[in-house]
Structures are given as C-alpha cells and as structure tokens.
Amino acid sequence: MIRAENIFKSFGSADVLKSITADFKPGITNLIIGRSGAGKTVLLKILVGLTPASSGKIYYDKIDLFGLDKKAMRTLRLKVGMLFQGSALFDSLTTEQNIRFPLDMFTNMTKGEKQKRVDYCLERVNLNKANAKFPSELSGGMQKRVGIARSIVLEPKYLFCDEPNSGLDPETSIVIDELIRDLTIENNITTIINTHDMNSVMEIGDNIIFLHEGNLAWLGNRNEVLTSDNELLQNFIFASPFLQRLRKAALK
C-alpha cells in the first residue's frame, strides 16, 4: 500500500497541491483524476519520488519515501514500475532491448533467463512479433504496451501509469486499461493511474481520487461516481450534454 499524508506542493507563490491525504491499496486500480492543471501529474511525480513535496510524507508499506538515503531509494525503485505518458522508450534500443534494459542493469540473470522473462512480458502484452522493432517503427498503442512490458519486467510491487490512454483510440484504450487491471489483480500490485479518460474511470476506477485546483475534492469508486452529488465531480465527468443525459438515463 502507498499512503500520501498531508502533501503540499508549491512552485513559487503558486500552490499546486494542498493537503492531499490518500491511501492507494494493492490489488486494485487507483485512479487520480481531474482537469488539466489540477495537479495530477505533480502528485504522481511526488508519489513516485521524482519531485520532492514542499511538505508531507509518502509511505510505501510504512517506509517513509522521503526519509530514504540514495542506496535505499535505489533498492525501493527496483520494486517500482512506471508507464510514462509518452512511453519513454529508448530510441536506440529495440523493443526487446528496451524490455531487457532493467534486467541487464539490475539482475544477475543468465542470457537465457532474461530472454525467457522478456518473451513472457511480450506475450503478456500481446506483442510477440515486435522483438526486433525500434520504437519509431511501433504505433502509439504498441509503444504503450512495450512500456507496460518494461515496467513489469522486474515484477514490481508498485506500478504508476501517467495518462496511459493519451493519444490512443477508444478500442486500444480499453485494451490498455484491461491489461493494467489484469496485471494489478494477478500480481497484487499497488497501481496508481493518472488519467482523465472517462472510460477508464467507469471501467477500472476501483478507487478514485478527484483533484480540483490542488485540493482533494472527492474520493470514491466507479459505482459511486454516478450517484455522487459532488457538483465539481459531476461537472468534470459528465461535462457534455450527451453524458449528462446518459447519466440521467442510467440513474432511472
């Protein structure tokens, strides 16, 4: 489990996050949602330790993230996987080399063992024939899948996904969402997804945190989204007249 406790973050005089406290449980998909500029990416980067908080604490299973020295932080990071918004695949490496990169850097596995693990991860994300391709030869959806394969290759305990569906068509988005949810359940991973994809909210939102102007405006799950009377949440999720009509119909 990951716990964010009273997180504040300011950039100069601008307060980006104000007293965020939330628990992210393992085995379920935890979503951070909110408008652009609400502080989602900043919160995710603080949670993962890439950006320091102005104040507050982050706990990874009771381990204080900001209290770790460099060595301990490096050890903890071996348990963390992250899917970046743009996939962040290394251009000079093939798909297979990208996925094998963490294994080459941090394990003493034999070549055969590494290959077996890479093949398993590629199979897991349904990309069996892309081993020798470079990132530039892959579609956006394929790049995301390679990114997921790389993020799970070290069997992480914690998985972070920054806008996993951005730039993808609705069908591919569903595939990616299902893949993340399946991996989360299978491996009991603490997964935190930063998104503003409404389909993801309604499909995989086991635990949802809604940020509004740096404040935690709502906490709940996908079933409670429909019935919540939080006006900010409703205005955000059911923004279009069509979705508002759909909500009314669903409530009837």
Added chain:
Amino acid sequence: MYWNETMRMCNDIGVGSVVIVGLIAIFIGAVTAVQFAYQLGDQLIPQYYIGYIVRDITIIELAPTITCLVLAGKVGSNMAAEIGGMRQKEHIDAMELMGVNTAAYIILPKLLASLFVIPLLVALAAFISILGGYLASVPTGIIPSAEFIRGLLEFFVPYNVFMMFVKAYVFAFLLTSVSCYQGYYVKGGSVELGQASTRAVVFSNILILLADYVIALVLTS
C-alpha cells in the same frame, strides 16, 4: 550495457566523423602548402621548408584545433540534442525511476568514447592534412617531391606529437562535457533544446580556443 553504449558512441563519433574530418584536413594541408609557397616567393628560404611548415603547423595546431572545433559543431551539438531529447521525452526520468545512475549511464560512455576516438581522428587529420599539402604542392609543380619529403623529415621534434595528443585529449574532454551538460540540464521545449545545442557548440569552441592558448603557453615555456 555500458560497453555497448560506449561502442555505439565510438561508432557515432569516429566512423560518423571520418569523412568531414578528412575533407577539412586535406584542404587545410593544401591551403597551408600553397599559401606558404606564396609567402616564400623568391626569398632565399629553402623550398623544403614548405614540407617542414606544413608538417609542424598541422601537428602542433591545425589538426587538433580545427578538428575539435569541427567536432564541437558536429558531435557536440548532436550529444546535446540527444541528451536533451532524452530529458524531454522522459527517458532520463524513466531511467532514474528504475534506479539507474543516469549521469553515469548517459554521459560516461560518451566521454570515454570521445577520449578514445577523438585523438585518433586528430592523428588521422594530421596525416591527411600533410597528404593534402603534398598533393597541392608536388603535382602542381610548386615543389619537387623529394624536397617536400625532405622538409617532412627535417627538424622533426617528437615532443610536438605529444603536444598534439595533449590538445586532442583536453579538447575532447571539453567538448564532450560541455555538450553533455547543456543537454542534461535542458528545460522546456524544442526552442530551448535548440538553444542548448547552440550553447554547447559556442561554449565548447570558446573553451577549446582558450585551452589551446593555455596549453601552448604551458607546453612551450
């Protein structure tokens, strides 16, 4: 991983720069020979001095300095753009998140490759430049072949070759570290990346020229 990356950089810097370095070197040697012959005119200075001057000016100054100024433009800007692009595309964040020491993984192979390959390129440039001097002055009738070769062999000071390699190593270190620094700490978008790339070339060139002067002072005093 470090070995593979270092070999990739050796290939990029070395093989990728042979043509441009060779082209520039041959013309520098040719121009030096032709212009020195013009300066000599009808004075009572032996003709073989053309070979001697081409050799020494190439080894001491032109090969290391011009080659590294060119490489600062070609390789340095490339390094800054590559690393800056990695920063902007979150590659560096991804590596840091994995626990990789990004400065070591990204910069060290480039530095090692530069320190290995650039002195070789400088030596090659010196050889080609002298060849250029020969081709520009012998077949055109400015000086007989035997005279040019005599000039190449006269007054040879091995210490000058040592000075050439000192310059090559220092310049290689400067252009690589400055370019990597500019790329590694780039912030913003494509405009800032372009500016970082330009800064990498400008600062490298200034530092190379400054270092050239300092080395000349130190090693010749």
